[in-house]
Each structure stands twice: as C-alpha cells, then as structure tokens.
Amino acid sequence: MQTWVRGLDFSWKTIQEHAFIILGGLVQAFAMRLFLVPAQLVSGGVSGAAQIINHFTQWPIGLMVFIGNVPLFILGWRYLGGMRFAWRTALAIVSFSFFTDFLVLFIPPEGVTQDLVLDSLYGGILLGIGLGMVYRGQGTSGGSDILGRILNHRLGISISQAYLITDTLVVLGGGLAFNWERALYGLLVIYVSGLAAEAVSEGSGVFRMALIVTNQPEAITQRIMTVLERGVTILPGTGGYTGAPRPVLYCVITRSEVNQLKELVREVDPRAFMVIGQAHDALGEGFRPLVQ
Structure with a gap:
C-alpha cells in the first residue's frame, strides 16, 4: 500500500493529466454509443472485439472491454513504464468501460444518423479526439497499446505492424459478424481516428x-x-x-x-x-x- 502511495503524484499538472484521461474516456464512449455501435462499425482493438461479442450475446460492451483488458494489463505491466503509466492506463480503461455502459441510459440505441459515411467520419473523429486526450494525459488506451508493446518486446514486431495485425484481425471478425461493407467502413474509422488522435496529442501541424x-x-x-x-x-x-x-x-x-x-x-x-x-x-x- 505504501508503494502505491509513494508512486502517486498529486501536483496540479498531474491532476490536469488525469482529467484529460477521464474526459478522453468519455469522448471515446460517446463515439461508440452515438455512431459506432448503432452502425455496427468495428474500429479494432478490445472495444471492437467487445462489439462483436455483444452482437451475439448482448453482454455489456463496457464490461467486456474491462474484462478483456485485465489479462492484457497483467501481461503488459512490465512494459508500461512503471507505476505511473500502469495507473494511468488503468484509469483510461476504467473510464472508457464505465462511460460506454453508463451512456446507454441516455443515448437511444439507433444513434443520431443512419448514414454509414457520417457514422464512420464522426465516429472516427470523436474516437480519435478521445484517444488523443488520453495520450495528452500521458496515458495509454490499453488493449492494442499493451498488446502492441508485448508483441514488439517478445517477437520483435514493430509497434505499427502490431497495431495493423491486431486491428485487421478484429475488423475481419467484424466483417464475419456483420457484413463486409461495414468492415470496409471500419477501416475508414481506424484511419480517421488515427489522424484525429495524432492531431490532438501531437499538435495540428500548423x-x-x-x-x-x-x-x-x-x-x-x-x-x-x-x-x-x-x-x-x-x-x-x-x-x-x-x-x-x-x-x-x-x-x-x-x-x-x-x-x-x-x-x-x-x-x-x-x-x-x-x-x-x-x-x-x-x-x-x-x-x-x-x-x-
């Protein structure tokens, strides 16, 4: 317990970064509930796998995101950069999981539009903004981030290739679960969210x-x-x-x-x-x- 307390930092900068992580989880949850889940668009990672499982079982997506991240978090503990990054990754996972299921109470299941193009673009942008906010808070989103680091460390696979492998497998699963048109739109979501996350976390390139x-x-x-x-x-x-x-x-x-x-x-x-x-x-x- 004392080790945990010593590892925590209560400075104003740290509080701001934690707020970024929590708010980023909320924005990602809005992307899921407003656009991606209603349109059956899979964006890769643990959240995408959770969508596929939800399609067949109706189990809560947020809960499955949390459960799916637990073994990855345990496996990746040693690659997360110590207590500071482990804590922030856990905060990001819990925030996203909680808000994803909490927003079900307020957002209609059909979302805000039936247009797949709009769902892909706005879902990808919102998802990327949320991810970027988590990165600005010095956190990681868990899931693919952790698995990418493990594959890189154990197998020598580059981080970008690890993301490509994991996200491609999940999108292929989405194609089998829903249809291949939605799988193609899912690839668009991944691309748009990557651009948005980079712009928010690293700057807009101005x-x-x-x-x-x-x-x-x-x-x-x-x-x-x-x-x-x-x-x-x-x-x-x-x-x-x-x-x-x-x-x-x-x-x-x-x-x-x-x-x-x-x-x-x-x-x-x-x-x-x-x-x-x-x-x-x-x-x-x-x-x-x-x-x-």
Whole structure:
C-alpha cells in the first residue's frame, strides 16, 4: 500500500493529466454509443472485439472491454513504464468501460444518423479526439497499446505492424459478424481516428521548421528577427562538394508565415537553398510555453 502511495503524484499538472484521461474516456464512449455501435462499425482493438461479442450475446460492451483488458494489463505491466503509466492506463480503461455502459441510459440505441459515411467520419473523429486526450494525459488506451508493446518486446514486431495485425484481425471478425461493407467502413474509422488522435496529442501541424543554407546568414537572420519576429539558430555546416564552411539557419514559423519567409530569403539571397518541413508542435518563447 505504501508503494502505491509513494508512486502517486498529486501536483496540479498531474491532476490536469488525469482529467484529460477521464474526459478522453468519455469522448471515446460517446463515439461508440452515438455512431459506432448503432452502425455496427468495428474500429479494432478490445472495444471492437467487445462489439462483436455483444452482437451475439448482448453482454455489456463496457464490461467486456474491462474484462478483456485485465489479462492484457497483467501481461503488459512490465512494459508500461512503471507505476505511473500502469495507473494511468488503468484509469483510461476504467473510464472508457464505465462511460460506454453508463451512456446507454441516455443515448437511444439507433444513434443520431443512419448514414454509414457520417457514422464512420464522426465516429472516427470523436474516437480519435478521445484517444488523443488520453495520450495528452500521458496515458495509454490499453488493449492494442499493451498488446502492441508485448508483441514488439517478445517477437520483435514493430509497434505499427502490431497495431495493423491486431486491428485487421478484429475488423475481419467484424466483417464475419456483420457484413463486409461495414468492415470496409471500419477501416475508414481506424484511419480517421488515427489522424484525429495524432492531431490532438501531437499538435495540428500548423507549425513549420525551415533550414536555410546561404552565403548571407547574417543578413537573412536579421531580416527574420525584425520582419517575422522569430528566433533563428545558426548551425555550423560544411559544404560536401567544396569543403567550405556553410552556416545553416534554423527557425520555426507558423504555416501562414511560410510565404513571407520564402520572399524574405529570395530578396536577400536568390541562390540560397531552403528546406521547409512540418512540425507537430512548437514549445518555448514565441509559441506555447514549455512549462505550464
């Protein structure tokens, strides 16, 4: 008991993260009850397997999600990163399981629409938002997350391949239980939910990072700092062909500032070389605070 108490953290940041996990479980439950379960759309994982079993037995989906996660949780305990992640994973599983069965009391069994496309899109988006919130709370959703880590550790299968294997098997089971049209829509749900989860947990991708190789590093740096009011880091570089030193400028900007940066660099050094990539999130001065 003392070990559990010592492993718990009651800081404000931890409370916020726990709230994210619980709220994420609620949003996922809404996705299930409003769109996925009424349309018989299986999204993979333990929840998808629970839907299939419910179709034949009428056993509560939330309860089966909880029961199905118990052996996986026990098996994956050593791969969850210790007490902190184990506790948060358990919180995510319990929250999702409870809300999935609790919402039956308030949401009609037919959901809000009979259109499979709308069910797939909105169900996938809501499911992904809920997953993303759980990830933002430093938790995992159990089920496929745990099994993926076990397969990766014991068999050397990559996490992405493990997800593909487990989700594909569940979707195939959904095709056999319901029909293959719904199985195809289930694949769409998995894809959309993955995009939504990534956007919520890692950022919406509105930031861009630029690498600039130029003969006018000082002039371009000054223009970026005065015109765009963005910081610039000068990295030491060496030309591979000439062997001459070539400073590389690195800066992070918003998506709306990309064209301004291109024009600014073109005006100062038309022969400059520039690469612009996408950044999921930007933390620090000028962007979102690193410490909240």
